[in-house]
Amino acid sequence: MALLPVWFHRLGSPPHVYRLAERLRPWLGWGAIVTIAVGAFWGLALAPPDYLQGEVVRIIYIHVPSAYLSMLGYTLMAVAAAIGFVWRIKLAHAAAVSIAPIGASFTFLALVTGGIWGRPTWGTYWEWGDARLMFELLLLFLYLGYLALRASFEDRDKADRVSAILAVVGVVNVPIIHYSVEWWSTLHQGPTLTKLDDPSITLDMLLPLLVMIFGFTLCFGWLVLNRLQGQIVEREHDARWLRQFAAGAAR
Amino acid sequence: MSEFLAMGGHAPYVWSAYGITLVVILLNIWAARRARVRALERIARTADEPRARRQPTVRQV
Numbered sequence: 001m002a003l004l005p006v007w008f009h010r011l012g013s014p015p016h017v018y019r020l021a022e023r024l025r026p027w028l029g030w031g032a033i034v035t036i037a038v039g040a041f042w043g044l045a046l047a048p049p050d051y052l053q054g055e056v057v058r059i060i061y062i063h064v065p066s067a068y069l070s071m072l073g074y075t076l077m078a079v080a081a082a083i084g085f086v087w088r089i090k091l092a093h094a095a096a097v098s099i100a101p102i103g104a105s106f107t108f109l110a111l112v113t114g115g116i117w118g119r120p121t122w123g124t125y126w127e128w129g130d131a132r133l134m135f136e137l138l139l140l141f142l143y144l145g146y147l148a149l150r151a152s153f154e155d156r157d158k159a160d161r162v163s164a165i166l167a168v169v170g171v172v173n174v175p176i177i178h179y180s181v182e183w184w185s186t187l188h189q190g191p192t193l194t195k196l197d198d199p200s201i202t203l204d205m206l207l208p209l210l211v212m213i214f215g216f217t218l219c220f221g222w223l224v225l226n227r228l229q230g231q232i233v234e235r236e237h238d239a240r241w242l243r244q245f246a247a248g249a250a251r
Numbered sequence: 252m253s254e255f256l257a258m259g260g261h262a263p264y265v266w267s268a269y270g271i272t273l274v275v276i277l278l279n280i281w282a283a284r285r286a287r288v289r290a291l292e293r294i295a296r297t298a299d300e301p302r303a304r305r306q307p308t309v310r311q312v
Contacts, residue, residue, distance in 0.1 A: 044269070045255060055259035062272045105279050113268040120264055219276065226283035233290035246294045 012089050015241045018232050021225040028222040035215030042208035050205075059117040061209055064193070065216035067110035070139055071174050073103030073220065077146075078171035081164035093160035094235055096167060097150065098227035102220060104143035111136055122187050131180040132188035135173055142170040156235070 010016045043061030050057035077099040084092030114133070115125040127133060146163050153159035181190050192201050193209075201209070236242050258265045 040269070044265075049259060054261060056261040056264050058258070058265050059268045062268060066272070102279060102283070105275055109272055109275055112271055116264050116268040116271075120261060223279050223283040226287045230283075230286035230288075230290040233287070233294060237290075237294050243294065246291055 012091055014091055014232050014236050014239070017091060018229055018242075018245075021229050025222060025225050025229075028218050028225065032215055032218035032222055035211060035218060039208055039211035039215050043212060047208050048202070048204050053121055056117060056120050057205075059113055060205070061212045063110060063113040063117060064209060065213045066106045066113060067136070068213060069216055069220050070103060070107035070110050070136070071177060072217075073099050073106060074139060074142065074167075075171060075174055077103060078167045081167035084160060085164040085168070090160070090235060091232070093164065094231035095224070095228055096164065097160075098224050098231055100143055100147050102223045102227070104140060104147070106216075106220070107136065107140040107143060111140065118187070127187050130187040131184035132177065132186075135177045135180050138173055139170075139177060142166070142173060146170070 039061060044058055047058065047061075049055045077096045080092045080096040080099065083089055084096060111133075114136075118127075119125050146166050149166055150159040150163045153162065181188050193206075233242060233246070256262060256266075
């Protein structure tokens with residue numbers, strides 16, 4: 001009756017996930033540093049300027065990875081919260097909580113770097129009428145609302161369950177952000193990468209952009225692992241496996 | 252080099268965007284690491300205490 005493989009079931013086990021995170025963390029951390037260093041040098045110094053936008057196009061190498069992670073982060077958070085809500089798996093709630101502040105940070109970065117890019121390109125930092133900008137701002141408020149809602153509960157189990165509902169309902173915003181540039185074409189430019197058959201970007205810019213997306217994703221993973229381990233320790237503080245671990249390994 | 256730093260007249264935009272991104276990521280690294288280490292330190296402090304003393308105090312009636 002092995003409907004799901006054993007490794008999948010073990011993802012619900014705090015000690016297993018804690019040790020897995022301990023093993024993965026250095027790989028993600030050093031991988032992120034090397035990849036982002038390579039990608040940033042490539043994007044800032046080697047990649048060509050845009051024929052219309054000039055040098056300011058180099059903001060793409062931080063803006064697109066941030067925006068992509070803001071949406072990926074929210075989706076992962078909503079999936080984790082839903083799993084925690086339906087199957088009452090505490091570890092899933094712990095993962096959702098760990099992602100929220102990191103996802104909010106990348107959403108903030110997507111908005112700020114986009115605004116800075118918009119000033120010389122569109123002539124304005126911000127445009128209230130642009131759908132992409134509005135829904136990305138809403139995403140930031142969803143992250144912050146999730147965290148604020150959690151903070152309003154004394155009881156962690158209750159905070160887990162109520163905030164999970166907000167996380168899951170808010171996920172409808174993610175596809176709206178994605179398609180907003182096609183449904184309402186105002187200021188923000190259309191999709192560049194997701195037309196996979198024919199991406200409208202030269203290889204000289206596409207390669208450093210993919211390197212940066214990969215590096216930012218590794219960094220995101222490293223950040224989530226750290227916070228997830230912290231969450232596991234807080235939630236399992238009386239577990240024997242953890243006390244034995246902490247007695248030897250607290251640094 | 253100075254041509255690279257000038258970014259074709261777009262220096263304030265490019266470098267401020269990269270600077271803000273670097274600062275926000277460094278703050279995240281610091282905060283995420285602190286969340287993990289602080290939690291470990293908290294349980295390490297109480298590791299040698301007997302189990303009963305870590306339980307919340309309940310007033311006996």
